[in-house]
Amino acid sequence: MIVLKNVTKIFPPNVVALDNISFEIKSGEFVLIIGRSGAGKSTVLRLINKEIDPTKGEIFYKNFKITKISSKKKRELRRKIITIFQDFKLLNKKTVFENLSLPLEILGKSKKEIEKEVLNIAQKLKIENKLNQRAETLSGGEKQKVCLARGLLYNPEVILADEPTGNLDPLSTHEILEILKSLNKEGITIIFATHNKEIVNSLKTRVITLDNGRLVRDENPGSYSIF
Ligand SMILES: Nc1ncnc2c1ncn2[C@@H]1O[C@H](COP(=O)(O)OP(=O)(O)O)[C@@H](O)[C@H]1O
Ligand SMILES: [Mg+2]
Numbered sequence: 001m002i003v004l005k006n007v008t009k010i011f012p013p014n015v016v017a018l019d020n021i022s023f024e025i026k027s028g029e030f031v032l033i034i035g036r037s038g039a040g041k042s043t044v045l046r047l048i049n050k051e052i053d054p055t056k057g058e059i060f061y062k063n064f065k066i067t068k069i070s071s072k073k074k075r076e077l078r079r080k081i082i083t084i085f086q087d088f089k090l091l092n093k094k095t096v097f098e099n100l101s102l103p104l105e106i107l108g109k110s111k112k113e114i115e116k117e118v119l120n121i122a123q124k125l126k127i128e129n130k131l132n133q134r135a136e137t138l139s140g141g142e143k144q145k146v147c148l149a150r151g152l153l154y155n156p157e158v159i160l161a162d163e164p165t166g167n168l169d170p171l172s173t174h175e176i177l178e179i180l181k182s183l184n185k186e187g188i189t190i191i192f193a194t195h196n197k198e199i200v201n202s203l204k205t206r207v208i209t210l211d212n213g214r215l216v217r218d219e220n221p222g223s224y225s226i227f
Helices: 041-048 071-080 098-105 110-124 140-152 172-184 197-203
Strands: 001-012 014-026 030-034 056-061 081-085 158-162 189-194 205-212 213-221
Touching: 001 041, 001 213, 014 041, 014 098, 014 213, 030 041, 030 110, 030 172, 030 197, 041 081, 041 098, 041 189, 056 189, 071 081, 081 140, 098 110, 110 140, 140 205, 140 213, 158 172, 172 197
Parallel strands: 030 189, 030 205, 081 158, 158 189
Antiparallel strands: 001 014, 001 056, 205 213
């Protein structure tokens, strides 16, 4: 489903963030990308969602080369491949309902459809009692659920998660992981970047290990091997 073929990313003037990386992720997989801070995890995710382009190499999504695509195709891709981040990126002064309405307004849905879909997704993630609260007043775990809900409104095929539990307490971390696991069971492909040892060892899934921009291990199931 997602193929990186000999991908190198060099940031100016000469930071080699990724050095000749190749891997394939199949539809329905749950894959962890691990490595120390600066190893290149975020760069991998940013290449897949087309936030940045590779310096060398090719990236394919469903056999379609996405290395050079129009901005229209890029927007379409960002609905199929959503991203959640450690620092949430919500509209803090807006309510949860407003945060969740926005993607649906962009999709041109009616007010009635928006209300129905927002309520549905909020119920699914158990945040329906938070809809009228401003985003900045939520706990970290609640904020991440809102981010997930916002992305899920696009019916994505892939979730890219860039250290999504990095700011969360253990209980919220567990909760977010359980939600991602259940979304994966529903068929959504998950690519999850982390350097959290407990997460890696508890998930018992495929692990791609990066070290200084190089892919040093790709095992299924993998384990935490950063020393
Ligand atoms: N926009 C950028 N400009 C210059 N260097 C960058 C940029 N983004 C990332 N890097 C560098 O690329 C390397 C990999 O970064 P990143 O993918 O963010 O690592 P990780 O997510 O594993 O912590 C680091 O050395 C980082 O400083
Ligand atoms: Mg990162």
